[in-house]
Structures are given as C-alpha cells and as structure tokens.
Amino acid sequence: MxxxxxxxxxxxxxxxxxxxxxxxxxxxxxKTGLRVNRLKLTGEDFAVISPCPIEPIPWTTNGFYYDGKNQPAKHPYYHAGLYYIQxxxxxxxxxxxxxxxxxxxxxxxxxxxxxxxxxxxxxxxxxxxxxxxxxxxxxxxxxxxxxxxxxxxxxxxxxxxxxxxxxxxxxxxxxxxxxxxxxxxxxxxxxxxxxxxxxxxxxxxxxxxxxxxxxxxxxxxxxxxxxxxxxxxxxxxxxxxxxxxxxxxxxxxxxxxxxxxxxxxxxxxxxxxxxxxxxxxxxxxxxxxxxxxxxxxxxxxSADVGTISYTGYPFKKVDLSAEAEDFLKQLDIDFDPDRFELRDERLYYLPKGLPNLKGLRILRLGLYLGDMKKNRFEPSQALANALKISDYTNILNIFSDSKDAVKYLKCETLDMSENYITCKNREEYDILVAAKKAGKEDMKNCSGILLEKKKKNTWFLVCVDGYPLGWAKYSNNGMKNKYLAGWRWM
CATH class of the missing domain: 3.40.50.150 (Vaccinia Virus protein VP39)
Structure with missing residues (x-):
C-alpha cells in the first residue's frame, strides 16, 4: 500500500x-468482525448457532472475528438483527x-x-x-x-x-x-x-x-x-x-x-x-x-457542577381503535397507556422521561407500533423486530436451512401446502422445534412450523429459528407476505 x-x-x-x-x-x-445483538441473545448463545467460524475479540464480550471470505450479512440471522457487521x-x-x-x-x-x-x-x-x-x-x-x-x-x-x-x-x-x-x-x-x-x-x-x-x-x-x-x-x-x-x-x-x-x-x-x-x-x-x-x-x-430541571414531554391522550387495542392485547408487553402518540395514522410508543421536543428534526420518536387504519390495525416491521417469539401468540417459524427463509425475505409468497407442519398450541410447537434440532428423520424436509389459526385476517409473527423477521397475514388464500418491501433481500 x-x-x-x-x-x-x-x-x-x-x-x-x-x-x-x-x-x-x-x-x-x-480483520473483519461482527457484534452480537444482546437484545436478542448472548455471545455464548450465538457461538452455538453462528453461520460461520468465529473467534472472540478481546475488548468486548459480544464481538467476534470472522474470516472475510465468509458472508454473514447474506444469512437470515443478519436480517433477524442477531448481529451487526463492525x-x-x-x-x-x-x-x-x-x-x-x-x-x-x-x-x-x-x-x-x-x-x-x-x-x-x-x-x-x-x-x-x-x-x-x-x-x-x-x-x-x-x-x-x-x-x-x-x-x-x-x-x-x-x-x-x-x-x-x-x-x-x-x-x-x-x-x-x-x-x-x-x-x-x-x-x-x-x-x-x-x-x-x-x-x-x-x-x-x-x-x-x-x-x-x-x-x-x-x-x-x-x-x-x-x-x-x-x-x-x-x-x-x-x-x-x-x-x-x-x-x-x-x-x-x-x-x-x-x-x-x-x-x-x-x-x-x-x-x-x-x-x-x-x-x-x-x-x-x-x-x-x-x-x-x-x-x-x-x-x-463532576457531580458538583449543578443541574437543570425539565418540562416533561406534552403527551396527549390517544384513543386506540378497537382493532389496535385488540392487537396490542395479544402482545406480552405491559404498555403504559399514557405513552402512546398518534401521528396521522401511525401509532408510536414513546420512551419514558422525554423533554419537550417541538421543533427538532425527528426521524423516529419511540417504537413505531403500526398503522391505525379504518377498521383494521397493521403492525409495523419495527414492532416485529422488537419482539421475542414468546411475546406473541401466532407464530410462523421458518428454519434457516430452508429455502423459504430467503423467499420470505425477498417478499415472495410462501407455499404453505406441503413443507410446513401445523400444530394447535405452544406446547406442541416446542416439541416440534426440539425434534428439528435433534435431527429427527421426519423433520428433515420441513421448512417450518405454523401455530394453526384458521380465523381470517390473522397476523402471524414470522421467525427464523425462533428469531422474528417480520409479519405475514393469514387469509382464505393462504399466508400473505408482509415483510417490509424497502428491506427486501436483493
């Protein structure tokens, strides 16, 4: 050089x-490196499922070297937010x-x-x-x-x-x-x-x-x-x-x-x-x-410099639609009703302790939950990524070694007729996941597992090996892919 x-x-x-x-x-x-997202898993957990060989970086507990010949950004785990290339x-x-x-x-x-x-x-x-x-x-x-x-x-x-x-x-x-x-x-x-x-x-x-x-x-x-x-x-x-x-x-x-x-x-x-x-x-x-x-x-x-008092964020009461309220009740999250904000049709959940922000150029104010539209609520991509698989009831779990994981990320339609095993409750679901991990013969050609729900217009949280990727919507015509088009795998 x-x-x-x-x-x-x-x-x-x-x-x-x-x-x-x-x-x-x-x-x-x-040297190339990746840093594990501790909001979703520990460095130790990731070492077990890493899509490529890794070695620890000495100055951080969740950073790893990887060989630059590998491409961890071309794996579904990257799109599930499990790590950052850094x-x-x-x-x-x-x-x-x-x-x-x-x-x-x-x-x-x-x-x-x-x-x-x-x-x-x-x-x-x-x-x-x-x-x-x-x-x-x-x-x-x-x-x-x-x-x-x-x-x-x-x-x-x-x-x-x-x-x-x-x-x-x-x-x-x-x-x-x-x-x-x-x-x-x-x-x-x-x-x-x-x-x-x-x-x-x-x-x-x-x-x-x-x-x-x-x-x-x-x-x-x-x-x-x-x-x-x-x-x-x-x-x-x-x-x-x-x-x-x-x-x-x-x-x-x-x-x-x-x-x-x-x-x-x-x-x-x-x-x-x-x-x-x-x-x-x-x-x-x-x-x-x-x-x-x-x-x-x-x-x-120094703690001796002095402090300034703050006027709190001017929250306004948000009347949730029946559809939004019904959807949010399905999440295992304890929402404070005084911290919602509605801008146009978009519903946000704001952090606690904000000051007055009027006049700032803001790209995102809190967690974007979804859109309150007429007679329906559409959950956001941001919400899907902020959830754990245990936070929601209706799950479509795709295995990372199946072609359907990439198909979903490319916003393509998933064929649910043959490659998915359906089950009726979380207990059956966990048994099937364990069977897949154990390499059971009858699970080899399985693309994923669906918690069965035959009610029309039901939202499913789509996961890869148990880590959320986005949403899909069940209807009479099958499972509609609702992955954010702007994030499509190219």
Missing part, C-alpha cells in the same frame, strides 16, 4: 523505533461506556448505527436512547439499523449538535462522541479515505471535533460519563481535542481504563502537554492488535 508521504513522515516522527513495525502492518489484510476496533468505544438500565443515553454522531445499537442493547429497552446524525441521508441508514436491531426506546434525530444542546442541557447520563475525523486509522481497510485526508487534512476535522465535544459536555449530567473516540492517529484530533475540552469546561477528568493486552496509552507529550491524566486515553495500533487504528477516552463530569 502506498501511503501519503506526509502521513508517513509524521508517523515516523511519532513512533520512532516502532515505525517499521507499524508500516509493515499495512501489508496484512484487515470493524473490531470500532466496538471498543461503546464497550467502554458503562450504560445502566434506565439511563438517558446520547450517541452524537451515530450513523450508521454500530455504536447506538450496542448502547441500546445495554439499556435493554429501558431509559432513552437518542441517536443523532447531522446528515439526513446517513440518519436514514441509522434508523434502519436501530429498527432492525429491535430497539424499543429510540429517538432518532438529524440535527446539528449546536441545536441539540438547546433541547438537552445536562440531560444525559451517558454520551458517546464518535467524532468525524481524518480517518488515518482506516487507510488499510479503506484506501479511498487517503484522498479525503489529502483534501481536508487534520485541521478541518479538529475544528469540528472541538465544537462537538463542547456541545456534548453541556448535554451531560453532573456525575455523568462521556466517551470520545476517533479512528485517526493525529494527536491534534485526539489528545489535543481532550486538552481543549479540559481547558474550556470545568469539572471534567480523564478516567483510568482497565485495558486488555496490546491497547496503548495516550501521549500528552505529542501535543506539548505535561498533563498526566491524558495517559489514561487508549490508542489502538494495527501493529499491536488485530484491529484498525482508534483513539478512545473515558471522561467524567
């Missing part, structure tokens, strides 16, 4: 004797932010959603998960990943952080700032980034970072924690940005981090500083670990 000479010269100056080893790492192929080092920032159930969490520069989905998984459907990206087009990709992962408490926004701080001063318990950067750490993975680096350089991004980190600091509660990260080596964008924060906002400290072998320390001397706490920063080097270049730091805001 031919690296920009200016970049090489700077890295040689910084690394000294380590430079040749660093340079040699660019001859190695970058560069291994990029898993570190969200892993370090110790989110607790009930926290209010902000991901400032969130697209395409790799870090937001992990933070949301830590919340486990509680608290508030605010994911923001200033780019509206990138925020749409973020929204899809949030909904694919089954996040029940999302607030997806596309705003400049300068405007965001007006709505959320000292609101968040935890904040992640994965800042826009010059991308030096990604040159090996994506050489095209070098052109962007040569065009914009370090200073352009450093000015953005300084503004963003101060806005984030103002949105953090006293006593709260913030992670700042980049995928670059530049001291100006890393230790320099942290020094800028410490000089411009009172009450912040750089927290020590327990680190695994190979993760390096911060270098205050690279920015002419003698502040020892900057050594608590983490530097990820591609010649020391199996991952790309990253910088990560954990910051704490």
């Amino acid at each position: 031919v690296l920009p000479k200016k970049f090489e010269d700077r890295m040689k100056e910084l690394l000294g004797e380590e430079f040749n080893e660093f340079l040699h790492s660019y001859n190695d192929k970058y 560069e291994p080092s990029a898993m570190l920032p969200a892993a370090l932010l110790q989110v607790e159930p009930g926290d209010k969490v902000l991901d400032v520069c969130a697209a395409p959603g790799g870090k937001s989905t992990e933070l949301a998984a830590k919340l486990g459907g509680t608290g508030v998960m605010v994911s923001n990206d200033i780019s509206n087009s990138r925020a749409k990709a973020l929204l899809k990943n949030i909904e694919l992962f089954g996040v029940r408490n999302p607030l997806v926004i596309s705003e400049d952080p300068a405007n965001l701080v007006k709505y959320f001063p000292e609101y968040f318990d935890k904040i992640l700032v994965d800042a826009p950067c010059s991308g030096e750490g990604m040159f090996r993975k994506d050489p095209a980034i070098m052109k962007n680096w040569e065009q914009y350089g370090v200073e352009y991004y450093n000015n953005l970072q300084k503004n963003i980190i101060l806005y984030a600091a103002d949105m953090l509660k006293p006593g709260g924690y913030m992670v700042y990260s980049t995928c670059t080596f530049s001291p100006e964008e890393n230790e320099g940005t942290i020094r800028y924060l410490l000089e411009n906002r009172e009450g912040f400290t750089v927290e020590p981090i327990e680190r695994v072998e190979g993760l390096g320390y911060g270098h205050p001397e690279w920015i002419g500083s003698d502040d020892e706490q900057l050594k608590n920063c983490i530097r990820v080097w591609p010649h020391k670990v199996e991952g790309e270049g990253h910088f990560v730091v954990l910051l704490k805001k």
Whole structure:
C-alpha cells in the first residue's frame, strides 16, 4: 500500500523505533468482525448457532472475528438483527461506556448505527436512547439499523449538535462522541479515505471535533460519563481535542481504563502537554492488535457542577381503535397507556422521561407500533423486530436451512401446502422445534412450523429459528407476505 508521504513522515516522527513495525502492518489484510445483538441473545448463545467460524475479540464480550471470505450479512440471522457487521476496533468505544438500565443515553454522531445499537442493547429497552446524525441521508441508514436491531426506546434525530444542546442541557447520563475525523486509522481497510485526508487534512476535522465535544459536555449530567473516540492517529484530533475540552469546561477528568493486552496509552507529550491524566486515553495500533487504528477516552463530569430541571414531554391522550387495542392485547408487553402518540395514522410508543421536543428534526420518536387504519390495525416491521417469539401468540417459524427463509425475505409468497407442519398450541410447537434440532428423520424436509389459526385476517409473527423477521397475514388464500418491501433481500 502506498501511503501519503506526509502521513508517513509524521508517523515516523511519532513512533520512532516502532515505525517499521507499524508500516509493515499495512501489508496484512484487515480483520473483519461482527457484534452480537444482546437484545436478542448472548455471545455464548450465538457461538452455538453462528453461520460461520468465529473467534472472540478481546475488548468486548459480544464481538467476534470472522474470516472475510465468509458472508454473514447474506444469512437470515443478519436480517433477524442477531448481529451487526463492525470493524473490531470500532466496538471498543461503546464497550467502554458503562450504560445502566434506565439511563438517558446520547450517541452524537451515530450513523450508521454500530455504536447506538450496542448502547441500546445495554439499556435493554429501558431509559432513552437518542441517536443523532447531522446528515439526513446517513440518519436514514441509522434508523434502519436501530429498527432492525429491535430497539424499543429510540429517538432518532438529524440535527446539528449546536441545536441539540438547546433541547438537552445536562440531560444525559451517558454520551458517546464518535467524532468525524481524518480517518488515518482506516487507510488499510479503506484506501479511498487517503484522498479525503489529502483534501481536508487534520485541521478541518479538529475544528469540528472541538465544537462537538463542547456541545456534548453541556448535554451531560453532573456525575455523568462521556466517551470520545476517533479512528485517526493525529494527536491534534485526539489528545489535543481532550486538552481543549479540559481547558474550556470545568469539572471534567480523564478516567483510568482497565485495558486488555496490546491497547496503548495516550501521549500528552505529542501535543506539548505535561498533563498526566491524558495517559489514561487508549490508542489502538494495527501493529499491536488485530484491529484498525482508534483513539478512545473515558471522561467524567463532576457531580458538583449543578443541574437543570425539565418540562416533561406534552403527551396527549390517544384513543386506540378497537382493532389496535385488540392487537396490542395479544402482545406480552405491559404498555403504559399514557405513552402512546398518534401521528396521522401511525401509532408510536414513546420512551419514558422525554423533554419537550417541538421543533427538532425527528426521524423516529419511540417504537413505531403500526398503522391505525379504518377498521383494521397493521403492525409495523419495527414492532416485529422488537419482539421475542414468546411475546406473541401466532407464530410462523421458518428454519434457516430452508429455502423459504430467503423467499420470505425477498417478499415472495410462501407455499404453505406441503413443507410446513401445523400444530394447535405452544406446547406442541416446542416439541416440534426440539425434534428439528435433534435431527429427527421426519423433520428433515420441513421448512417450518405454523401455530394453526384458521380465523381470517390473522397476523402471524414470522421467525427464523425462533428469531422474528417480520409479519405475514393469514387469509382464505393462504399466508400473505408482509415483510417490509424497502428491506427486501436483493
């Protein structure tokens, strides 16, 4: 790989004797990784069913390396939201932010959603998960990943952080700032980034970072924690940005981090500083670990700074239609009737503890439940992905090794006449699933199992090996595929 000479010269100056080893790492192929969605299963559970060989990533409990020759994104489990394809080092920032159930969490520069989905998984459907990206087009990709992962408490926004701080001063318990950067750490993975680096350089991004980190600091509660990260080596964008924060906002400290072998320390001397706490920063080097270049730091805001009181979200009473009420009663979810919101025909269930959001550019406000249409309720794709198989009564379970799993994801009609075994209740269903797993001879050619329901217009939750994919609707003419067309497997 031919690296920009200016970049090489700077890295040689910084690394000294380590430079040749660093340079040699660019001859190695970058490592590919996936991160398991803990809203749906544990890393241990996934290791049993993984569609390809995997090895654990040392700095996170639910991240795994896989061979780049494999294509886990071409498996139905990916479309069930069981994992996210993510560069291994990029898993570190969200892993370090110790989110607790009930926290209010902000991901400032969130697209395409790799870090937001992990933070949301830590919340486990509680608290508030605010994911923001200033780019509206990138925020749409973020929204899809949030909904694919089954996040029940999302607030997806596309705003400049300068405007965001007006709505959320000292609101968040935890904040992640994965800042826009010059991308030096990604040159090996994506050489095209070098052109962007040569065009914009370090200073352009450093000015953005300084503004963003101060806005984030103002949105953090006293006593709260913030992670700042980049995928670059530049001291100006890393230790320099942290020094800028410490000089411009009172009450912040750089927290020590327990680190695994190979993760390096911060270098205050690279920015002419003698502040020892900057050594608590983490530097990820591609010649020391199996991952790309990253910088990560954990910051704490003093509890003595002061607090701001909030006016709560202005909820209005929503009168559910009989059809919506009947459908929601079939779900094993304890809904708070005061947290529904109806916009046009769309019904949402909002997180608890929101402030007034009037005027914000919002892409998703809470969990989109479905559409209240005349004389019917149509559940959403987002709701399907947010459920567990035990949350709903009517189930169509497709086995991942059958062609019907891909047919469903391609929005094609499923032939229910031959390849599906029907059963009358959940007990019989569980027995058949166990028989399939045990490799029983009479289950070999079975595409799936259907909980029998002969009432017209019944909604079925379609699952793959027990993990929800979307909806289908039973009628006299068979099972209508209701998978979201915009998510169709191409």
